[in-house]
Amino acid sequence: KAGVTQTPRYLIKTRGQQVTLSCSPISGHRSVSWYQQTPGQGLQFLFEYFSETQRNKGNFPGRFSGRQFSNSRSEMNVSTLELGDSALYLCASSLYPTTPSEQYFGPGTRLTVT
Amino acid sequence: LAKTTQPISMDSYEGQEVNITCSHNNIATNDYITWYQQFPSQGPRFIIQGYKTKVTNEVASLFIPADRKSSTLSLPRVSLSDTAVYYCLVGDIWDDKIIFGKGTRLHILP
Numbered sequence: 122k123a124g125v126t127q128t129p130r131y132l133i134k135t136r137g138q139q140v141t142l143s144c145s146p147i148s149g150h151r152s153v154s155w156y157q158q159t160p161g162q163g164l165q166f167l168f169e170y171f172s173e174t175q176r177n178k179g180n181f182p183g184r185f186s187g188r189q190f191s192n193s194r195s196e197m198n199v200s201t202l203e204l205g206d207s208a209l210y211l212c213a214s215s216l217y218p219t220t221p222s223e224q225y226f227g228p229g230t231r232l233t234v235t
Numbered sequence: 236l237a238k239t240t241q242p243i244s245m246d247s248y249e250g251q252e253v254n255i256t257c258s259h260n261n262i263a264t265n266d267y268i269t270w271y272q273q274f275p276s277q278g279p280r281f282i283i284q285g286y287k288t289k290v291t292n293e294v295a296s297l298f299i300p301a302d303r304k305s306s307t308l309s310l311p312r313v314s315l316s317d318t319a320v321y322y323c324l325v326g327d328i329w330d331d332k333i334i335f336g337k338g339t340r341l342h343i344l345p
Contacts, residue, residue, distance in 0.1 A: 125278070156335070164279070164322065165333035211278045226278025 123148065125214050125227035127194055133233045139200040142230045146193050146214030153195040154224065155187060158209040167210075171218045199232075207234045237296045239323045239336040246342045249284070253310045255339050260304050268299060268306045273337030273338070279322060318343045 126145045133222050134140050155167040157220035166179040187197040193214075199206055209231050213224035240258040247253045259268070267286050271279035283290055285297040285306070296309040310317060320338040 162335045166335070213278065222286070223281040224279075226280065228276070229278055 125212055125225050127210075127212050127227040127230050129230060130228065131231050131233075133235060134202050136202055136204060137226040137233055138202050139198065140200075140202060140232060142212075142216075142232070144195045144197070144208055144212030144227060146165045146195070146212075149227055150153040150214035150216055150225070151193050153189055153193065154213045154215075155188050156213065157181075157194070158211060159207075164211070167197070169218060176218055180218045184188070202234045204234050207232060241323050241326055241336055241339045244340040244342065247313055248344050249314055250312050253308075253313050253317070253343075254342065255308045255310075255341065256305055257308070257320055257325075258305045259323070259325045259335075262303050262325055265293065266303075266325045268297065268303075269324045270295070270297065270308045271324065271328065271335075273322065279297060279335075282321075313341075313343050315343050315345060316323045317341065 125147055128143045132140060144153055152170040152171045156164050157167055158164045166180055167185055168175055168179060168187050169177045170187060173189045173191060184200045187195060189195045209229045211226050211229045214227045215224045245255065256264065264337050267284055269284040270282045280286040283292055283295050283297045285299050287299050287303060290297045298307040298309065308321060318341060320340050322335050322338040324335055
């Protein structure tokens with residue numbers, strides 16, 4: 122069974138631009154969560170989607186948004202990029218979001234904002 | 236959401252048992268305790284999860300005292316490949332917004 126895939130793996134953007142990251146969950150998984158990882162803040166929860174609905178949202182500004190499609194694939198968008206948005210963005214999938222169950226993480230997308 | 240506190244880093248030697256303790260004084264009744272392992276340039280990988288007492292799987296053991304204000308991840312007979320960052324997470328079973336702490340950087344020496 123294929124794991125969680127994220128595209129692109131690496132991305133370089135300029136301040137003020139916007140970016141869209143993609144995540145394909147494990148087949149059959151319907152819950153997708155997004156995390157931001159930086160050396161200073163560690164792993165921080167961004168948001169979680171289940172059945173195309175956002176269930177939870179972390180403490181991030183409105184520039185960070187996401188969506189989930191009917192096939193459970195998810196995209197995350199960051200508008201008006203800032204230097205501080207440089208990070209590893211991780212996507213995780215699980216069967217259901219009803220418990221703090223095992224989440225399977227993808228390899229991440231490393232975003233660099235210059 | 237309960238905040239977790241772990242040692243920033245630990246060193247150990249191959250073949251030793253390693254115990255990493257996590258403090259979560261404000262753990263709520265519905266919270267589970269979950270540990271993840273992360274290698275450089277990879278996403279975290281689930282290790283073990285528990286609610287109380289002791290849980291054991293093929294990779295590790297998790298010890299949770301009766302007051303649940305702390306937990307200890309035990310890795311038996313570590314090898315060099317166990318060098319990684321280990322995260323302790325505390326989450327509400329009704330709220331899947333998992334919060335990661337800073338993690339413990341474990342370095343295994345030959």
